[in-house]
Structures are given as C-alpha cells and as structure tokens.
Amino acid sequence: xxxxxxxxxxxxxxxxxxxxxxxxxxxxxxxxxxxxEMEKIDRLVNQRxxxxxxxxxxxxxxxxxxxxxxxxxxxxxxxxxxxxxxQVAGFHMMGDLLGMDAIGxxxxxxxxxxxxDCEVCEIPFPVLQRLxxxxxxxxxxxxxxxxxxxxxxxxxxxxxxxxxxxERLAAFLLNLSQRFSARGYSPTEFNLRxxxxxxxxxxxxxxxxxxxxxSAFQEQKLIKVRQRHVCILDLAGLRAxxxxxx
Amino acid sequence: xxxxxxxxxxxxxxxxxxxxxxxxxxxxxxxxxxxxEMEKIDRLVNQRxxxxxxxxxxxxxxxxxxxxxxxxxxxxxxxxxxxxxxQVAGFHMMGDLLGMDAIGxxxxxxxxxxxxDCEVCEIPFPVLQRLxxxxxxxxxxxxxxxxxxxxxxxxxxxxxxxxxxxERLAAFLLNLSQRFSARGYSPTEFNLRxxxxxxxxxxxxxxxxxxxxxSAFQEQKLIKVRQRHVCILDLAGLRAxxxxxx
DNA sequence: CGCGTCCCTTGATATAGGTCAAATTGAGGA
DNA sequence: TCCTCAATTTGACCTATATCAAGGGACGCG
Numbered sequence: 001x002x003x004x005x006x007x008x009x010x011x012x013x014x015x016x017x018x019x020x021x022x023x024x025x026x027x028x029x030x031x032x033x034x035x036x037e038m039e040k041i042d043r044l045v046n047q048r049x050x051x052x053x054x055x056x057x058x059x060x061x062x063x064x065x066x067x068x069x070x071x072x073x074x075x076x077x078x079x080x081x082x083x084x085x086x087q088v089a090g091f092h093m094m095g096d097l098l099g100m101d102a103i104g105x106x107x108x109x110x111x112x113x114x115x116x117d118c119e120v121c122e123i124p125f126p127v128l129q130r131l132x133x134x135x136x137x138x139x140x141x142x143x144x145x146x147x148x149x150x151x152x153x154x155x156x157x158x159x160x161x162x163x164x165x166x167e168r169l170a171a172f173l174l175n176l177s178q179r180f181s182a183r184g185y186s187p188t189e190f191n192l193r194x195x196x197x198x199x200x201x202x203x204x205x206x207x208x209x210x211x212x213x214x215s216a217f218q219e220q221k222l223i224k225v226r227q228r229h230v231c232i233l234d235l236a237g238l239r240a241x242x243x244x245x246x
Numbered sequence: 247x248x249x250x251x252x253x254x255x256x257x258x259x260x261x262x263x264x265x266x267x268x269x270x271x272x273x274x275x276x277x278x279x280x281x282x283e284m285e286k287i288d289r290l291v292n293q294r295x296x297x298x299x300x301x302x303x304x305x306x307x308x309x310x311x312x313x314x315x316x317x318x319x320x321x322x323x324x325x326x327x328x329x330x331x332x333q334v335a336g337f338h339m340m341g342d343l344l345g346m347d348a349i350g351x352x353x354x355x356x357x358x359x360x361x362x363d364c365e366v367c368e369i370p371f372p373v374l375q376r377l378x379x380x381x382x383x384x385x386x387x388x389x390x391x392x393x394x395x396x397x398x399x400x401x402x403x404x405x406x407x408x409x410x411x412x413e414r415l416a417a418f419l420l421n422l423s424q425r426f427s428a429r430g431y432s433p434t435e436f437n438l439r440x441x442x443x444x445x446x447x448x449x450x451x452x453x454x455x456x457x458x459x460x461s462a463f464q465e466q467k468l469i470k471v472r473q474r475h476v477c478i479l480d481l482a483g484l485r486a487x488x489x490x491x492x
Numbered sequence: 493c494g495c496g497t498c499c500c501t502t503g504a505t506a507t508a509g510g511t512c513a514a515a516t517t518g519a520g521g522a
Numbered sequence: 523t524c525c526t527c528a529a530t531t532t533g534a535c536c537t538a539t540a541t542c543a544a545g546g547g548a549c550g551c552g
Contacts (some may be wrong), residue, residue: 443529
C-alpha cells in the first residue's frame, strides 16, 4: 500500500496505456474487438498500478472504484468469515479481470492480494459502463468475462463438492498448465507462486494433504516437484486421474 | 406460489407479459428501474413457458437462446463430469435469473431442471443486450445480477471448502430461510423441494450425512423436520452453528 | 557466515464422514 | 384399499483426510 519507492525511471501512473498496443489484448477484456473499436477502448485504462508482493489490490468492504486487469504477476482472492477462517476463492494471472464481485453491492466481497510483485491496469467502472454502451462488442465482451467467471466457479464447486484429494490437486495442476499454455508459457514446467497452505485452502484440503499428494504424484512419475518448482512429466496420466476412479 | 385464481383457461405462451405489472418486479431483473424505464422493459419478455416437474429448462451444451426468470416453482442447476458424477450447483426460486453461464461460450454449461412445476419468463438474449444498451439502468441491473451470482458462488466455495457437515446444513437452511423471507413467505416454516441426495450433492455430503445432520438439529431443538417439511424453532441457535466452533 | 523464520515433508494417530445394509415411511398407481 | 417403489432414517463399520508432532531445507537479514 506504499507509494512508489523512488520512481526508478518510469512513472507507471503517468504512462500512457493503450489496450490496442498491449501484448495481452487477445487474452484480456478487449479480446475479439476490431481495430476500429479498439481505439475507443484505449480510453478505458487510465493508469497502471503496481502492487507489491503481500499488498492488497483491494479488501472486502472497500467501495468499488475500478476493475483491474493483471498485466503481470500473480494474485489470490480470498473470502473470509467473521470468525477469521479464510478460503482462497481463486488464483489470478496476467490477462485476468478482477473486481467483478463488487458490481452487485458496490463493495468488494473478497480480499485480493499479490503473491508476487504485480502490475495491474485500472479500469474505472463508470468509464467501462459508458464505453460498453457505446461499443456493443465491448459490452458483449464484459458479459462474456463475467459469465466465464461464473462457469469457473461452477468448476470449483464440482471440485470441492465431488472430488477427492488427489483428483483436486490434479485438476488444479492441469488448470494452471492450461492457463500458462494459453499465455505462451510452458504447459509442463512452471513455478507455483502460492504456498501449500494456500493451495490447500483453495482445494478444501490441509497443507499436509497437499504435500502428500504432491509426493504421491512424484512417486507415480506423473510430476517432479521441488519446493515451488513443478515439472509435469505425464500430462495424460494426470488427466487420467480425473475421470475413471469413481 | 400458486397461480392467479382463474388462469385455468389462459394459454401462457400467448399471454402478453409485462414486467411493469409483475408482482416480482422488485426481486427480479427490473428491480430498481423507474416507471419510465420499466415501460421499455416490457418488450423484454416475449413469452412465458411452463416447465413440468422433472423437465429440463436447458441442458449443458445447448446454445444460448434466452435467459430465464423464474415466475413460480423451484429448480436446480447441475454440472456434470464426463464420468457421470453430478454436482448440484444451485437451487433457484421465483425472481431468480437463470442461464448466465451460457453467455461466455454461447452454450449452456449446466443442466437446469424443475423440481416442481414451474413457470418462467423467457428473455431472448439479443433483446436483453439491445435494451440494456438503451436503458443504462437495465444494463447496470444485469451487471448486478451477474455479479451477485459470482458472490453467491464464493459463498458456496467457502461452504464447501471450509465448513463441516452440520455447519453446511445450517448455512443451507439459513440461506433458504432468508430467501423465502425476502419473497414474503415464512422464514421459519417451509417445504423443501429437493431430496436429501440433492441437498447432499449441493453441500458436498452424502445423503446419509444430510439425514443425520437433520436429526441432530432436531435433537438439539433447533428445527423440526418431517420429510420435506421444515420448521425452524431456533433461528439464532442455527446461526450460532456457523461462527464459533473453529 | 551464521541465525531465525517460514515453508515443506513425513510419520503416527484420531475422527468426521463415507459406505453398506436393513428397516420405516410416504406417495402414487392399479 | 392394497401394492410398489422411491425416499428417508438409523446402525455398524471403515477409510480418507485431519490433526499432532518432529525434523529438514531455503531464504533473508544481521
């Protein structure tokens, strides 16, 4: 939550940002827009913001000011009880759009925290509303993104409601793999940005169980893990963990 | 929950339907619109549709044609695996808007089935898109509804990820109570429309566990259950089940 | 370079909830 | 009215995962 320490060279806040020249435009909110429409969209993002590891992008209860698109870095969102229990509701990476939980009530309903230094594009919500009226395909795109979030949540329910520990972890790894792949990174080798505890919270398991499942997969030669570094050795085998075992 | 006194003869498909005169307008999509705007909205719903108990409103894979608002009756949505496992993702009652999972990919991602005879308003999606461009507060309302669905899903994740059996059931009953209450029904006495199995699927439990938890609550004088009929005797006590026990 | 802290792994044990089985109840149909 | 079938309840037992506990890296800081 601190300000920039010493605007090293570039002041991101002032930097002119344009979706039309962003390398993530095919993954992010403007995906699928035509060049003509993209121009109008460039007014959408008024500034970038840095979020340092451990800092909050927003907290539950904070009024909705903007939605955020991740430019770089990794984040988690959590929902909390009154009594302090915390449940990780999702992990987010570049191209993901955050903050949609706040549209309904005008206040954020989750905490979103950077798991490593991040850079996000700030999209003032009123601007987004106005522009999406003017640019029908932006409107449609926004609806698509929200809808996909709903579908993603259904997937998590399925996972939490009917899968057992190792299935959950396999699904988690495959999901990460697929998302890294879609962003041009290796689908089989990556670094986890979250702790075993955070993975466990997301999967509805204790950290020990997560750790044991990792070890079991390694035993079966499905993956190779060392701390946060994961290598998927047998993608098909990992997929097979999901279906058959009733 | 009953129909109007005399509709025995009316063909619902042909019936002129108007949100502005609907008794659910404050709960449903048009909530909060002004009279002036409400008029435009009346074009939104082109017909009503009956769905008999056990029939599908839509199936996973079906192309998105319309969103649906429940006029009366009770439904469930399920997501399925390849291998046939099924997870109930939600229960829906009058005023709820269904089908938003299909906006992202153009196809429904869940099965929605009537748990009793239902009546729904069909809202052709293209019409909704066009009107929400013309009527900003409808646009906003649509965003609100989608956002609230996301928040609801977060709540289910919390439930599935970090609560134990009796807490889950308590949360489930309190949620129903609150929704019935918001619709003008008794918050403390109602009939469940779903089986123990369906409750179990939704809560990530087996039907036997659901049954035992019901019995335990009854033992503690928190509720009275007889089959599908539930009486909540101690609302505060039920709420207390959620917080304290670590 | 050494220390402290956090994270991860692994083992031993406990338990919540799953599984299997049987009896009871209730609703709808013949 | 009786019959059948599905839903529910309850008991006994078992298993997956939680819990408790101990030890071993890795990393940042002094």
